[in-house]
């Protein structure tokens with residue numbers, strides 16, 4: 001499927017009487033990683049759901065579309081903090097679950113699933129059950145399942161937040177390597193994670209503009225933890241986020 005960016009025009013999000021945002025416009029350009037930071041409860045997951053087409057009609061106003069004008073929703077894969085593996089299926093069955101649900105069956109599907117499990121370092125675990133895996137291994141299976149669908153856009157809602165520090169660094173490296181050519185929107189609470197992994201960092205704030213692009217970085221990802229630009233911007237972003245928290249108290 002063709003790579004595309006995402007265009008938001010005059011988007012408003014609302015749950016019954018609660019308005020999250022009004023008239024938001026943004027362009028997430030194609031083939032890049034975009035991280036979205038913002039205070040807890042501000043509306044990051046809701047925006048991702050809106051892009052994925054998971055909100056009710058009355059909850060979303062405005063336009064969200066692929067920037068090439070073609071269909072958006074069929075080109076999106078979703079990855080959450082919770083890996084959503086089905087406990088009664090083996091690891092490899094979870095990887096080709098989408099094909100199974102669509103009743104597409106062939107040996108080449110199993111071969112492809114095994115190939116992807118090899119890429120995420122879990123070929124030897126293909127016949128295990130999800131409960132026999134660690135949190136990091138489960139997220140690797142979820143990544144293989146995402147790659148199996150070959151979607152050009154991947155929406156990720158805090159996929160690394162439940163992992164220990166070392167596993168998180170290893171998985172970030174793997175995700176960047178395997179999702180390099182896709183348009184990725186990553187929600188995170190961690191400015192360092194955003195700056196190491198993305199080409200563009202966005203911030204959601206209670207004041208106007210609700211969503212703005214605050215940093216663009218061109219260097220190869222994942223960036224080093226001691227990269228001077230990463231450290232400089234981490235400081236700037238933490239100061240911004242702190243002043244936002246104080247002003248919304």
Ligand SMILES: Nc1ncnc2c1ncn2[C@@H]1O[C@H](COP(=O)(O)OP(=O)(O)OP(=O)(O)O)[C@@H](O)[C@H]1O
Nearest residue numbers: 015016018020038039040041042043044045046047
């Ligand atoms: N289905 C829903 N119905 C009503 N209100 C909702 C619904 N989903 C979310 N909300 C509210 O909308 C606001 C934004 O929620 P959302 O999950 O988008 O925030 P977030 O920025 O992703 O938060 P966090 O960082 O804590 O995950 C919150 O106040 C939440 O309580």
